[in-house]
Amino acid sequence: MNQNGETPTVTEEHVSTASRPSGLRVTDLRVANVTGVPFRSSIIRIDTNQGLVGYGEVRDQASATYALMLKSRLVGENPCNVDKIFRKIKQFGFHGRQGGGVSGVEMALMDLAGKAYGVPAYAxxxxxxxxxxxxxxxxxxxxxxxxxxxxxxxxxxxxxxxxxxxxxxxxxxxxxxxxxxxxxxxxxxxxxxxxxxxxxxxxxxxxxxxxxxxxxxxxxxxxxxxxxxxxxxxxxxxxxxxxxxxxxxxxxxxxxxxxxxxxxxxxxxxxxxxxxxxxxxxxxxxxxxxxxxxxxxxxxxxxxxxxxxxxxxxxxxxxxxxxxxxxxxxxxxxxxxxxxxxxxxxxxxxxxxxxxxxxxxxxxxxxxxxxxxxxxxxxxxxxxxxxxxxFGDIDEELLRRHLDPRDPVFFAETTHWDGEASHDRLWS
Missing domain, CATH: 3.20.20.120 (Enolase-like C-terminal domain)
Known part of the structure; x- marks a missing residue:
């Protein structure tokens, strides 16, 4: 109520609504396998219900499967809850290249959280x-x-x-x-x-x-x-x-x-x-x-x-x-x-x-x-x-030119990973 006893009108005219962090949800995870950057890498793309996209990268020469198997554990989660999700998925990583999936996903989550809040990842x-x-x-x-x-x-x-x-x-x-x-x-x-x-x-x-x-x-x-x-x-x-x-x-x-x-x-x-x-x-x-x-x-x-x-x-x-x-x-x-x-x-x-x-x-x-x-x-x-x-975005045309010839589909759909499930709890 203002000094005249009136209730001010709430308006979003000057408020950015491009991202509502509390309502952000992961909807998809896909990978593009590229070579010569300098070695073989799998670029991760995480999509959300608000159109924000986050990018990460599986470690050089590691299997993209290490990231893809995490999809069913990510969809529906708020990517801004980076630590919560990391604690959920870190059991699926290990030393060497086996850590590549969890690590690359975490990078993409940090990219998304930064974009949602409008701050650089270091913040x-x-x-x-x-x-x-x-x-x-x-x-x-x-x-x-x-x-x-x-x-x-x-x-x-x-x-x-x-x-x-x-x-x-x-x-x-x-x-x-x-x-x-x-x-x-x-x-x-x-x-x-x-x-x-x-x-x-x-x-x-x-x-x-x-x-x-x-x-x-x-x-x-x-x-x-x-x-x-x-x-x-x-x-x-x-x-x-x-x-x-x-x-x-x-x-x-x-x-x-x-x-x-x-x-x-x-x-x-x-x-x-x-x-x-x-x-x-x-x-x-x-x-x-x-x-x-x-x-x-x-x-x-x-x-x-x-x-x-x-x-x-x-x-x-x-x-x-x-x-x-x-x-x-x-x-x-x-x-x-x-x-x-x-x-x-x-x-x-x-x-x-x-x-x-x-x-x-x-x-x-x-x-x-x-x-x-x-x-x-x-x-x-x-x-x-x-x-x-x-960075603003990826150069899709350039990345397409460097796709791994063994897996040349650019961010192929991954619905076959949607039903991946197990009893993940580490205690009885």
Missing amino acids: LIGGRFRDEVRCYADTPSLPDPHAMGARLLDRKRRGFTMLKMDVGINLLWDVPGALIAPPGARADLTTMHPFTGIQVTAKGVDHLASYVDAVRSVVGYDIALAADHFGHIALDSCIRIGRALEPFTLAWIEDLIPWQLTDQWRQLTAAVAVPTCTGEDIYLLDGFRPLLDAGAIRVVHPDPATAGGIAETKRLGDYAQERGVAMALHLAASPIATMACVHLAAATENFLALEHHAAEVEFWSDLVTDLPRPLIQDGHIAVPDTPGLG
Whole structure:
């Protein structure tokens, strides 16, 4: 009632009614399988009753089924209840690529919730610490270290302030006396590192150190340089390699042994003066706790497309920060998952750098609309203030041109997943 004793008329003339968050409901989930972005990825699209659409991405080279099986658990839910839905579906994820469905769906829910409330995704997890996100360029290695240095130098000239290369037994197989290995070991990618029987000799260690020395001589010491893909070798070889690489001030040495072997990681970290790093295949904060609680690594390296999406990886980052551990982000994805990581990185104080694995994919930035071109400028991505993940839409025509030929239907209907059901409760 106003000062004249009259009841004012309620009007929506100046109120946006494009989205009513309380009434928003999921109506559909579909995927489009694309290749070369940089690898095979499944783009998730979640539709709603109000016309809002949210996008996410299943982790590179994972099965789209990990996302599709969640459809019946999502339809009818309010996507703004991200944490509630995440707790409902997280039991259907696991380590490695099996976390891809839950994580990609969570990204799409965050996109939808941000759009419904008219805020960027980073605002939903506490706001931002930075206006731009540093990217590091992962670069496939060449046998010749000088050619490899030139390849890395090109990325440096393009503005990247951090680089990563592969250093390991793939550089040693054809070097006489560099490896001791049982027959068939080169083709064996399924046996855990301590059980392969592969040993790196002193000659092999010297070869790797000389390789990194030559690369450093080309790119210089004014840029961060990390190393990955050491091969399936046991702890003693890892320690000797790590010690030999100490003079080259690497940003980190990554995934030398399986992430599950917490005590071996603790021994490795204590033995070398190079930051140790792992985590790209670990699902949920709970999966990281043993490594972090034991002080077993110096850099935690989740892939948000496995770890549980945006909010769960943010929780992990905060947990790592309390233990004095920086967080870098592993990723090999299209701009969709990349932008999810940009919001996560913006909102996480101990963030270090975000992996970019598509430096040679010329069309990569064009897969989404209404963002700067190129998306990465001077080695950084600007954090957008626009709602959700921050891009306007996907470029449907471009995505259609890159559909996986084994599954070439663009966002095919998924009604056959509507009736998927089980007794999901984890207790009796």
